[in-house]
Amino acid sequence: MDVYAEYEKKRCTAQAAVQLVKDGDWVDYSQCTSYPTALDKALAERRDDLHDIKVRNAITCHPVAVLEKDPENKTFTYNLLHCSAQDRTYIDAGRAYHEPMLFRQCGSYYTRGYAPVQVAMITVAPMDRQGNFSFGLTNCCQPELLSVAEHIILEVNPAMPVVYGLEEDHIHISEVDCIVESREPLNTSPSRAPGDLDRQIAAQIFPYLHDGMTLQLGIGGMPNALGELIAASDLKDLGMHTELMSDGYLALYKAGKITNRKKKLLRGKGIFSICLGSTELYQFLDHSQEVLSAPMRYVNSVETIRQLDDFISINGCIAVDLYGQVSSESAGTRQISGTGGQLDFVTGAYAAPHGKAFLALPSSRVDKKGVRHSNILPLFTQGDIITTPRTQAPYIVTEYGVACLPGRTTWQRAEALIAIAHPDFREDLIQAAEKQHIWRRSNKR
Template sequence: MDVYREYQAKLRSPEQAVQIVKDGDWVDYSHCCSFPAALDKALAGRRDELKNVNVRGSVTCRPVQVLEQDPDNETFTYNVWHCSAIDRKYLDQGRAYHQPMLFRNCGSYYERGFAPVDVAMITVAPMDRQGNFSFGLTNCCQQEVLDAADHIILEVNRDMPVVYGVANDHIHISDVDWVVESDEPISAAPGRPASELDKKIAAQIFPYLHDGMTLQLGIGGMPNALGELIAESDLKDLGMHAEIMSDGYLKLYQSGKITNKKKPLQRGKGVFSVCLGSKELYEFLHCNQGILSAPMYYVNAAETIRQLDDFISINSCIAVDLYGQVCAESVGTRQISGTGGQLDFVTGTYMASHGKAFLAMPSMYFDAYGVGRSNILPKFTDGDIITTPRTQTPYVATEYGAVNLSGLATWQRAEALISIAHPDFRDALIKAAEKQRIWRRSNKR
């Protein structure tokens, strides 16, 4: 059948397409920019017709209409792999639920039947002459979602860029049930400006960077601050191998710092799995032969990262205790983000020759009452989720320095971490370390 005729035969309105959903179904919205905004609205419109429908998403960048139109969760339950600010709001309200995962394993949850999919709804780029739709900004575990689905609905958006991939970067018209067309804006999340504190933390990490390294940056003000430092520096011939591509990388490409010429793997090509940023970044990616998307099982695999030799990984965290345990996803039991790929990159970077991984945070914060609190704690006691175990914690950085915890005894860890704690809390941390018997008696204060 001619692909254009097949397209027309499968073309439906969003309201028609979502009729395929039935009571008790699991509906998957995929991740980030693949969020199907028009289909979400249409599905929300069936609130009074359906019962017990689970919807699964990740890093949601816009209000979710199946929740907004169902405030008491009588019909829809929203489940998230990894949290955005919007997801946190729903979680805080008890209207959504977190699904813990490692990003490198996320696709396997679908493959092994742990994450059922009755209907997959994803946003894609317009069809090409061969009948293929590019996944665009989201490779991640897109293919595994679609393979697991009983039914597939594509939301075609002309603003979704075409992005070439290492693998699993498109779907053919013959493999879908329905197609809908949408002019909803693609989800965007431009990086927030770096604060002075972000710049101070970035400055502690910058001396460890060098020409020819391959770089993984997380999302947030501190990675953006580091990107600005690199863009203004004399560093050259950097490579990109990223779980999430953000605007920080755009600055590095525009300044000529990233060339990917020295990468031992995919030489000449920057690699990412999910992109989330500004419209300018999306336009930069459209049909850009110098950048490839890749599945998360590949990007985040330790075996892949190991082959990149001079690999530098930089991610944020929330708190660290004196034993070196790292929390990067919750405050007490309140879910903030998710494990995501932090542990993946900590593991893989350690395996890479000359690899260095950094987990960065401010040394302190002010609580709701304006009281200063240390982000370096004696021990975790309030239900905080441990993202990186102490046995794998690499460099930890604050505005007061960066320390490598690999191979250190408990007293050495306590000493190193207290050295980068805020000065106002160091005496109290020393007393706690003494009480916990992890402070060397002969150590000078």
């Protein structure tokens, strides 16, 4: 069949498309910019004629229609592979649930049958002459998700850029049940501007950076501050290999710092798996020959990262204890984000011959009552989720310095972490370390 004729045959309204959803179904929105805003609204309208619908997504950027229209969660249960600030409001209210995972394994949860999908709804770029729809800004585990879905509905949006990929970067019209045309705004999440504390932490990491390295940056103020330092520096010929491409990378491309010329793998190409940032970033990626998308199973694979050799991974975390355990996704039992790819990149960076991984955090925080608390703890006791175990703890960074933890004993870790703790808490941490028998007896105070 002619692809344009097939397109017209399958084109329908969002209200008609969501009739594919039946009682008890799992509906998958994929992640980030793949969020199908028009279809979400149409599905929400079916609240009263459906029962027990489970929706899966990750990193929501605006209110979710199926939850806003169903305040008592009688019909819809919202499940999240990774959480944004918007998602936390739902989780805190007991209206959404976290689905723990590692990004490098995310696709396999679908193909091994652990994550069922009756209906997949994703936003894609407009169809090309061959009948293909680019996944655009979200490659991630899209191929695996679509391979197991019983029904596939595409929300076609001209704002979604065409992004070329290493493999499985598009879907053909023949594989699709319904086409819904939409001009809903794509999800955006412009990066937070760095503050003074972010810049202080970034300055501690900067001396470890060098020409020709391949860089993985997390999202947030500190990575943006580091980007500012790099953009203003003499560093050159950097590479990009990252799970999430944000505006911090755009600044580095515009400054001419990222060329990918020295990469040991896929030289000349920047690689990402999901992209979330500004409209300017999305326009930069449209039909770009410099940047390719790839599935998480490739981008976050330890075997892939190992081949990059001069690989530097920089991510944030929430708290660290004196043993080197790192919590990056919860505050006590309160879910903040998710494991995501942190452990993937910590593991991969260590496997790379000259690789290093840095986990950064402010040494302390001030609560709403104005009371200061240390982010370096004697030990975790409040149900905090351990994202990176002590056996894989890399370089830990605060505004007071860098603690190198691989190969260190418990007493060496305690010393190194206390040295970068906020000065107001160092004596208490020493006393705790003594009580926990991880403070060297001969250490003079």
